[in-house]
Amino acid sequence: MLDLIEELWFLKRDIVSDDFDRALYRLAGEVPNMKIHQYPTGEPCWTWRIPEKWTCHEAYLETLDGRRLIDYGDNPLHVVSYSLPYEGVVTRQELMEHLHVHPRMPDAIPFVFKYYDRDWGLCASQTLRDSLNEERYRVVIRSDFKPGTLKVGEVVVQGESQKTFVIVAHLCHPAMVNDDLSGVVVGLGAAKALLAGSQPYYTYRFLILPETIGSVAYLSHNEALIPDMVGGLFLEMLGNDQPHALQGSYMPSSQADRCLVSALGVLDPDSYCSPYRQVINNDERQFNAPGVRIPMLSLSRVERRSSPTWPYPEYHSSLDTPAIVTQERLEASKGIVLELIRSWERNQYVVNKFKGEIFCSGHGIWIDYRTNPEGHRRLFEIMERCDGEHSVADIAVELNIPFQAVWEVVEKLHSKDL
Numbered sequence: 120m121l122d123l124i125e126e127l128w129f130l131k132r133d134i135v136s137d138d139f140d141r142a143l144y145r146l147a148g149e150v151p152n153m154k155i156h157q158y159p160t161g162e163p164c165w166t167w168r169i170p171e172k173w174t175c176h177e178a179y180l181e182t183l184d185g186r187r188l189i190d191y192g193d194n195p196l197h198v199v200s201y202s203l204p205y206e207g208v209v210t211r212q213e214l215m216e217h218l219h220v221h222p223r224m225p226d227a228i229p230f231v232f233k234y235y236d237r238d239w240g241l242c243a244s245q246t247l248r249d250s251l252n253e254e255r256y257r258v259v260i261r262s263d264f265k266p267g268t269l270k271v272g273e274v275v276v277q278g279e280s281q282k283t284f285v286i287v288a289h290l291c292h293p294a295m296v297n298d299d300l301s302g303v304v305v306g307l308g309a310a311k312a313l314l315a316g317s318q319p320y321y322t323y324r325f326l327i328l329p330e331t332i333g334s335v336a337y338l339s340h341n342e343a344l345i346p347d348m349v350g351g352l353f354l355e356m357l358g359n360d361q362p363h364a365l366q367g368s369y370m371p372s373s374q375a376d377r378c379l380v381s382a383l384g385v386l387d388p389d390s391y392c393s394p395y396r397q398v399i400n401n402d403e404r405q406f407n408a409p410g411v412r413i414p415m416l417s418l419s420r421v422e423r424r425s426s427p428t429w430p431y432p433e434y435h436s437s438l439d440t441p442a443i444v445t446q447e448r449l450e451a452s453k454g455i456v457l458e459l460i461r462s463w464e465r466n467q468y469v470v471n472k473f474k475g476e477i478f479c480s481g482h483g484i485w486i487d488y489r490t491n492p493e494g495h496r497r498l499f500e501i502m503e504r505c506d507g508e509h510s511v512a513d514i515a516v517e518l519n520i521p522f523q524a525v526w527e528v529v530e531k532l533h534s535k536d537l
């Protein structure tokens with residue numbers, strides 16, 4: 120995963136761009152079956168339209184005597200993504216209106232985008248901006264807007280059922296890593312693991328896309344798939360040094376919410392869960408939205424909202440580099456995604472073959488209340504709810520215990536043919 124990040128991170132992965140395509144085709148080489156959907160510029164997608172392909176050929180800021188202060192060739196973040204072209208001499212004041220800096224970190228170049236509300240713009244460190252004391256500067260931005268195609272990569276792991284769990288990450292954002300190349304490589308790693316295993320019950324669709332418009336393009340062109348999409352997980356910001364955060368869907372009582380939320384605590388004891396829109400907002404909004412209503416949760420390593428560096432210190436800046444992610448943390452996140460999927464596969468309705476209370480000692484499942492009072496109480500509380508009306512996750516939520524603890528008892532009853 121880190122090798123892929125090293126290879127792809129510095130590409131200029133603007134939402135519709137040649138480098139986005141390069142990165143996506145490179146990732147397609149990692150799996151046998153990635154389908155690449157293409158949506159042409161201007162194509163309506165519900166209330167949206169696919170934007171033009173944007174290319175910046177060259178851009179810089181110079182003093183009038185030719186001293187170069189900012190160069191797009193050094194870092195693609197120096198130009199606002201989807202900046203209009205501009206060439207001319209500007210006063211310092213005019214320049215300041217178009218020169219963006221990071222609000223908090225004086226040496227970082229911020230990531231700024233103007234996909235729809237267009238203007239020309241450059242980005243620099245606060246330190247550089249503070250050093251500008253000449254009256255006039257030369258600005259050159261040679262960008263162009265051309266018809267192109269927005270691309271969405273899709274990997275399907277076909278299950279026994281057409282009921283689908285959809286996993287999404289976004290590949291856009293030039294020269295950044297944690298947001299969200301980290302989610303892309305973790306998702307692709309999980310897809311590879313599923314493809315190598317035995318056939319799951321659910322079908323899994325992994326989508327790699329440019330944020331927001333990519334999700335709208337895919338959903339609006341695949342409406343027939345929506346009724347079968349019974350749950351989903353958005354993956355982002357999974358390489359930085361923080362415990363996992365799980366954000367619930369718009370439908371907190373969905374089986375996907377109940378299952379994933381009740382399973383996470385055992386997998387990362389330092390993790391936390393928060394309701395919809397309380398951790399961070401991204402593509403899961405398009406899946407949860409009116410007319411779609413797929414319960415999609417979001418897994419990240421985002422700091423709590425109260426943190427002054429929320430969502431993480433290097434967010435949307437030139438400091439979001441491979442230096443802030445590790446292979447170990449990416450592997451841990453991939454492991455958690457696969458464990459959440461394992462729980463999702465196990466989240467069945469528990470149908471009792473028994474009537475009355477089970478004769479536990481007679482079936483070898485008795486837990487002695489004198490040596491294990493907690494285990495004894497739980498066994499009875501769980502058995503009581505094995506009635507065909509509760510899923511494993513329903514029982515876990517009702518008893519406020521981990522999904523895995525319920526599964527252990529259910530599996531034992533199943534092995535005894537109960």
Ligand SMILES: [Zn+2]
Binds near residue numbers: 292298435
């Ligand atoms: Zn972002």
